[in-house]
Amino acid sequence: MQHLLNPPQREAIHYLDGPLLVLAGAGSGKTRVITQKIAYLINQAGYKGTQIAAITFTNKAAREMQERVTPLLEGKSGKGLTVTTFHSLGLQILRQEAALLGYKPQFSILDASDSFKILSDILATTDKQLLRKTQWQISSWKNAFVSPDQAKALADEEMAHAAARVYQLYQQTLRAYQAVDFDDLIKVPVELFDQHSEMLEKWQRKLHYLLIDEYQDTNACQYKLIKQLTGLRGQFTAVGDDDQAIYGWRGADVENLRQLTTDFSKLKVIKLEQNYRSTVRILRAANQVIANNPKLFEKKLWSELGTGELLHVTATQSEEHEAETVVMKLQAHKFEHRTTYKDYAILYRSNHQARIIEKFLRNHKIPYTISGGSSFFDKAEIKDIISYLRLVANEDDDPAFIRAATTPKKGIGNTTLERLGEYASAHKMSLFAAAFEGGFQHDIGAKQLEDLLTFCRYIQTLQGRAVKDPANEVLNDLLTAIQYETYLYDGEEARAAETRWGNVIEFVSWLSKKGEGSTEYGNESEGKNLLELTQMVSLITMLEGREDSEPDAVKLSTLHASKGLEYGHVFLIGCEEGILPHTNSIDADQIEEERRLMYVGITRAQKSLNITWCKKRKRAGEMQACEPSRFIAELPKDDVKHFGNPFNGPDQVLSKDYGKSKMANIKAMLASKPT
DNA sequence: ATTCCGGCTCCAAGG
DNA sequence: GAGCCGGAAT
Numbered sequence: 035m036q037h038l039l040n041p042p043q044r045e046a047i048h049y050l051d052g053p054l055l056v057l058a059g060a061g062s063g064k065t066r067v068i069t070q071k072i073a074y075l076i077n078q079a080g081y082k083g084t085q086i087a088a089i090t091f092t093n094k095a096a097r098e099m100q101e102r103v104t105p106l107l108e109g110k111s112g113k114g115l116t117v118t119t120f121h122s123l124g125l126q127i128l129r130q131e132a133a134l135l136g137y138k139p140q141f142s143i144l145d146a147s148d149s150f151k152i153l154s155d156i157l158a159t160t161d162k163q164l165l166r167k168t169q170w171q172i173s174s175w176k177n178a179f180v181s182p183d184q185a186k187a188l189a190d191e192e193m194a195h196a197a198a199r200v201y202q203l204y205q206q207t208l209r210a211y212q213a214v215d216f217d218d219l220i221k222v223p224v225e226l227f228d229q230h231s232e233m234l235e236k237w238q239r240k241l242h243y244l245l246i247d248e249y250q251d252t253n254a255c256q257y258k259l260i261k262q263l264t265g266l267r268g269q270f271t272a273v274g275d276d277d278q279a280i281y282g283w284r285g286a287d288v289e290n291l292r293q294l295t296t297d298f299s300k301l302k303v304i305k306l307e308q309n310y311r312s313t314v315r316i317l318r319a320a321n322q323v324i325a326n327n328p329k330l331f332e333k334k335l336w337s338e339l340g341t342g343e344l345l346h347v348t349a350t351q352s353e354e355h356e357a358e359t360v361v362m363k364l365q366a367h368k369f370e371h372r373t374t375y376k377d378y379a380i381l382y383r384s385n386h387q388a389r390i391i392e393k394f395l396r397n398h399k400i401p402y403t404i405s406g407g408s409s410f411f412d413k414a415e416i417k418d419i420i421s422y423l424r425l426v427a428n429e430d431d432d433p434a435f436i437r438a439a440t441t442p443k444k445g446i447g448n449t450t451l452e453r454l455g456e457y458a459s460a461h462k463m464s465l466f467a468a469a470f471e472g473g474f475q476h477d478i479g480a481k482q483l484e485d486l487l488t489f490c491r492y493i494q495t496l497q498g499r500a501v502k503d504p505a506n507e508v509l510n511d512l513l514t515a516i517q518y519e520t521y522l523y524d525g526e527e528a529r530a531a532e533t534r535w536g537n538v539i540e541f542v543s544w545l546s547k548k549g550e551g552s553t554e555y556g557n558e559s560e561g562k563n564l565l566e567l568t569q570m571v572s573l574i575t576m577l578e579g580r581e582d583s584e585p586d587a588v589k590l591s592t593l594h595a596s597k598g599l600e601y602g603h604v605f606l607i608g609c610e611e612g613i614l615p616h617t618n619s620i621d622a623d624q625i626e627e628e629r630r631l632m633y634v635g636i637t638r639a640q641k642s643l644n645i646t647w648c649k650k651r652k653r654a655g656e657m658q659a660c661e662p663s664r665f666i667a668e669l670p671k672d673d674v675k676h677f678g679n680p681f682n683g684p685d686q687v688l689s690k691d692y693g694k695s696k697m698a699n700i701k702a703m704l705a706s707k708p709t
Numbered sequence: 710a711t712t713c714c715g716g717c718t719c720c721a722a723g724g
Numbered sequence: 725g726a727g728c729c730g731g732a733a734t
Contacts, residue, residue, distance in 0.1 A: 092724075121724050145724090216724055283722060386720045389725075409723090414726090575724060594722045616721055631722090 037310060039070070046271070046304045047071045050079060053264070053298040055249070055291070056273040059335045060320070060637035061311030061600065064273050068245050069099060071271060072115065073106035075243055083107070083115035085242035089260075090119055091251055091281075093574060095598060099247070116241075120256050121573050124219035129569070131226055131233055140427040140565050142213040143572035147412075148433045149204075149215050156203045172201045176217035177253040177285030179224065210464075212430040219573075220255045227262045238265045248598075249274030249294075253285035261297065268298060276330040278634055280594055282627050291330055309335045311600050311640050313342025315673040319643070320636040323668045327626045339640075347609075347666055348646045349678035352657075356648050357394040359678075360605050363644060364588065365398070367603060375401055377602035379589040381635050383614040387607060388590050401587035405595050409575040415522065415534040416541050422512060423568040426496045429466040432458075436465070438493070442521035445485030453477050454486070466490060500564040506546030508564055513538065545571065593631045596638050604639035606632075609647040609663040625664075632665040645669075 039047070043063055046056045047070050058064035072088060075081040088103075090096045100117040107115075118126070125143070132139045144152075146169070153165050153172075175185050175198075182202035189195035208214060214222060227234040244264055246252070249272040252260070264270045272294060279288040295301050309317055317337050348363075350356040364378055380391055388404060395402045410416060418441050424434035439446045451465075457477065458468035468474050469490045475483055492515065499508050513519065518538065522531040548567055562570070589601060593614075608614060615628035636643060647662045 119724070219724085280722075284724090384721050386725090573724065592722065618721065 039066075040306075040308055042304050042306050043067050043070075046306070047074050049271075049302055049304070050075075050269070052300045052302065053268045053294070054271045054302045054304065055294055056271060056304050056306060057331050057333060058273050058275055058306040059309060059333055060275065060278060060634070061309040062306035062335070063308075063310055064247075064275075064306065065099065065102065065598075067306070068247060068271070068273060069103040069106060071245065072103050076112050076115070077106075077108050081111075081243055083112040085240070086245070087116040087118065087123065087241050087243075087263075088245040088247065089123060090117070090247040093119055093122075095119075095247060096122070119573070120252075120259070121216060121219045122570075124223050124259075125569060125573060127223040127226070127237065128214070128219065131223075131230075134230065134233070135222065135226060137214075138212050138428065138430075140569070142211060142424050142428045142431040142434065143219070143569055144208070144211075144213050144215045144433065145412075145572065146216075148213075151433060152204060152207050153200065156200055156207070168197055168200055171197045172204060173217050174285060175201060176221050177255050179221060179255050179258060210430065210462075211432055212428050217255075220253075220259060224255055224258050224262065227259075234262055234265075237263060238267070242267065242269060244270040246270065246272045246274075248278075250276050250279040250288055250291055251281040251286045252290050253287060254290075255285075257287075257290045257293070268300070277324050277327070277333070277630055278597060280597065280627060280631050280634060282624065288330060303331075305331070305333055307333055307335055309337045309637075310339075312337055312637060313339050313641060315342045315345060316636060316639050316643055318673055319345055319669050320633055322670045323629060323636065323665055324633045326668055327629050335637075343642045344675040345669065345673055346642075346644045347669070347674055347676050348644065349662070349676070350646055350648050352650050353390050353648055353652065354394075356607060356646050357390045359646060360391065360607060360644070361394045361398050361400065364400070364603075364605065367642070373602060375586045375588045378605070379591060379596065379599075379601035379603070379638065380605045380607060381591055381593050381596050381638065382607050383593055383616060383631070384608075385592060387613070388592075391590060391607070395588065401585060402590055403585065403587045404590040410537070410541075411571070411575055413534070413537055415518075415538050418518070419509075419512075419538060419541060420568070420571060422493075422496070422516075423564065423571070425466070425493055426500050427565040427568045429493070429497075430464040432465050439465075439486075439489055442516055442518065444489055444516075445482065446489060447482075450478055450482045450486060466493070502563075504546070505549030505564045505567060506542065509542045509545065513542070593635050597634050600638055600640055602640050603642045603644070604635070605644045605646065606635045607646045609645050609666055610651070611661040611663055612653075613651075613660075614663050614665070629665060632663070 040063075043066070046054065046067050056064070056067060058067065068088060072086060075086055076083055088096075088099055090099060096117050096119050103115070103117065104112075116123070128135070128137070128141075129139060132141060149169055150165055153168055154160060157165065157168065159165065171194075175182075180188070182198060182205055185198035185201055186195060189198045208218070227237070241263055244260065246260060251274075260270065260272075274291060276288050276291050279286060282288070295303070312320070314337055317335050321335060346363075348359055350359050360380060364380075367373070368375065368378070380388075382388060382391075392402065392404070411420070418437065421434040421437035421441070424431045425438050428434070436451065439451070454465050454468050454474065457471065457474040458465050461468065461471070461473075463471075469486050478486075496508065496512065499511075519535055522534050522538075525531070526534070545564075545567055548570070549562055549564065589599075591599070609632075611620070614632060615625055619625065619628045645666065647666070648660055650657045651660050652658075
């Protein structure tokens with residue numbers, strides 16, 4: 035994609051007279067504009083690296099940006115450049131000003147499942163739906179910058195009032211744990227800046243220029259942070275595309291794009307409409323689908339990359355048949371076009387759709403990598419280890435205490451924990467502190483107390499070592515001390531245990547490397563001890579940078595996680611009413627965002643696009659008939675070729691070894707004629 | 710009575 | 725994939 039910069043790109047890079055909004059269509063070279071602009075600021079416009087912050091939403095985007103900008107920088111002036119995610123920036127601010135906010139520097143960062151458990155305790159229920167709803171409600175309040183008191187005042191019905199009360203208790207609990215959740219990482223700094231203008235001025239003096247990626251995904255809180263940081267100077271570049279706004283569900287508001295034009299009267303708007311990624315047919319499809327959405331800014335992508343292949347839309351009998359079709363088509367296409375596996379991506383609306391595809395890929399020995407979905411850091415074995423680290427860093431972190439104290443089993447059971455919990459809450463102290471209280475100690479048996487104290491004292495020795503010994507040494511000793519490997523092999527069959535232990539090893543070596551601080555840019559992780567690494571770990575969801583040379587593997591990804599990426603050949607599966615658009619979105623009248631998801635999916639493809647849907651799908655235990663997605667009907671007829679009988683083709687009988695037949699199916703596939 | 714196991718069901722999206 | 729359930733095994 036190396037071309038000369040086109041005029042709007044050049045203009046976007048050189049424009050420094052005030053706030054700038056770059057409306058960058060899919061594949062229009064947006065990352066290039068941001069990285070080149072950073073280089074321009076530093077190499078030509080006299081900015082220092084330390085004065086510039088580029089903000090992204092994902093760690094991956096931040097890493098890619100850092101990697102692409104580093105070679106462009108000349109000399110030392112680029113040193114100290116901040117390329118970071120919103121959450122990581124929030125953490126940085128929070129950590130520096132922790133004392134002022136009444137937090138210890140090593141406060142914990144809770145993940146969604148920790149929050150879920152806390153809410154479950156507060157509400158004294160296991161009703162998942164209610165808990166999810168409450169969690170969502172609280173998160174929405176936070177993203178909209180609404181405090182518990184304000185939530186109570188605003189609550190017009192009893193339900194909302196109850197939720198606001200839970201919100202308050204939840205915040206009190208987090209306080210007691212010396213913990214924040216993901217939403218707080220943005221919200222608390224904004225509050226801090228609201229209340230302490232001198233702190234805000236300090237940060238404004240530090241950061242002279244902001245660049246914000248994926249601006250359409252900002253929520254009210256994030257926008258407020260940007261406004262605070264840019265202040266009166268108003269020197270920033272926001273890059274976004276209203277057609278790719280797909281994070282409304284976590285509080286992002288496309289309106290923020292329009293808001294910019296009203297909040298900054300001098301806002302300059304530049305559109306990037308030339309696409310350097312896809313064929314004309316793919317772009318025409320994308321344009322025509324998205325044309326069904328109301329427009330915030332008029333924009334039409336065009337390409338000079340030739341007409342290209344027809345899009346394929348295939349109706350399949352079932353999920354199994356769909357998976358098989360995709361695998362067969364992929365194999366045939368790869369063979370025919372002499373491509374490699376990494377030229378292909380299979381995209382879907384929800385994570386669970388990947389499972390069946392994985393199964394078929396495995397059966398056919400096709401290598402694949404999967405992104406999005408349940409992440410490395412969500413694995414039980416990783417969370418186990420992290421719970422020790424969290425507890426060592428912050429002994430007030432009760433959720434970490436409970437997990438570490440009970441995993442692996444070490445004689446600390448429910449009764450002990452309950453007594454400890456009672457005492458701790460009665461005396462308003464942490465579980466850890468309560469364990470050392472005489473008042474509590476004669477409440478339980480001698481053996482139990484002995485085991486509990488052994489555990490707590492061990493944590494204390496780790497606290498001492500964590501600040502002075504190398505991270506990998508401490509970690510390895512920890513694993514030995516708690517006999518984690520034995521625990522894994524006792525609990526599971528050898529193969530599963532082996533995988534889990536492998537994950538642990540990988541985690542430890544990854545973390546150790548971070549601790550050495552040998553990263554080439556000398557950024558965040560330099561020379562950090564184990565405690566400082568712990569907070570950073572909480573913000574990371576994927577293990578990155580393991581392989582420098584990407585393996586030759588098919589990419590599996592959710593549509594959300596695919597944003598910003600491109601692939602030669604894309605399979606977009608499960609294009610049915612109820613899947614894409616998702617049922618919940620149909621019910622909530624949020625078709626436009628689903629359409630943008632479809633748009634994102636289409637525009638990932640460079641050369642070919644395969645869309646599939648199932649005529650029948652197993653749902654709630656039984657096979658149900660499905661309708662093709664309304665978005666399929668929105669594709670331009672002349673650019674699409676249909677396969678499979680979309681109406682009432684004969685139901686295929688699925689034999690037991692359905693996924694295992696190989697050549698026969700390839701042949702059948704190749705022979706199949708378009709209807 | 711307690712634990713163990715296999716099958717069944719559950720799925721919106723991410724930092 | 726993981727949590728949950730019912731039935732089997734201890």
